[in-house]
Amino acid sequence: MLNSYKSGHTGFDLNCKPCDVVECLARQCTCGVADQQIIIGQNFLTEVYTNRASAIDTFERLIRRSTCRYLVFVENNYPEVKNLMNQLSAHLFDQGLTRSTPVAETTTIYPNFRLPQVLQQHLFTCEDGLKPKSKVTFHHIVLEIVR
Numbered sequence: 001m002l003n004s005y006k007s008g009h010t011g012f013d014l015n016c017k018p019c020d021v022v023e024c025l026a027r028q029c030t031c032g033v034a035d036q037q038i039i040i041g042q043n044f045l046t047e048v049y050t051n052r053a054s055a056i057d058t059f060e061r062l063i064r065r066s067t068c069r070y071l072v073f074v075e076n077n078y079p080e081v082k083n084l085m086n087q088l089s090a091h092l093f094d095q096g097l098t099r100s101t102p103v104a105e106t107t108t109i110y111p112n113f114r115l116p117q118v119l120q121q122h123l124f125t126c127e128d129g130l131k132p133k134s135k136v137t138f139h140h141i142v143l144e145i146v147r
Contacts, residue, residue, distance in 0.1 A: 036066075036067075036068060037067070037068065037069050037070065038068065038069065038070040038071075038072065039062070039066075039068050039070070039071050039072070040072045040073075040074070041071070041072070041073045041074075041075075042073075042074045042075075043074070043075055043076055044073070044075075045073055045075050045081050045084050045085065045088075046075055046076045046078065046081050049078075049080050049081050049083075049084045052084055052087060055084065055088070056087065056088050056091050059071065059088060059092070060091070060092065060095060060097065063092065063097050063145055064097070067147070068145055069144065069145050069147055070142060070143065070144055070145065071142075071143040071145065072140070072141075072142050072143075073085055073104075073139075073140060073141050073143075074138055074139075074140045075138060075139045075140070076138065076139075077106070077137040077138055077139060078139075081139060082104045082106065082139045085104035085139060085141045086103055086104050086141075088143075089101050089102055089103070089104070089141060089143060092143060096146065097145060097146055098143050098144060098145055098146060099144045099145075099146055100144065102141055102142060102143065103141070104139050104140065104141040105139070105140055105141070106137060106138070106139050106140075107137070107138060107139075107140060108135050108136065108137040109135065109136050109137075109138075110134065110135050110136075111134075111135075111136065
């Protein structure tokens, strides 16, 4: 989200208005991302966990410059990402920005549908270890912002 993360794919449409997340964080746009009540990051920390200090700084700045009341993260099942979630939770609480220090949880779900037979026959042949997933495990945390 900071310029160091900018991949050229930080733009999207929100309420029919074009937005660039990096510019919105700088409060230089009118699309309203920073004015949303809830911000959800899905598999975002997975991309930035190797630079923890910069990632944590990004979210601290986002909270300080926004009216957001909740940050929600749903992330891939990597221990390093879960550790970053917990570190972020502790840091934001220490800064007085969140109401508590929740701990990231891990959940496993089982898809409630079977893959179509054509995919089972042609895509997943069990060669080279390719098999359909029977369960999905992920980490998640909800941070309530002090407002």
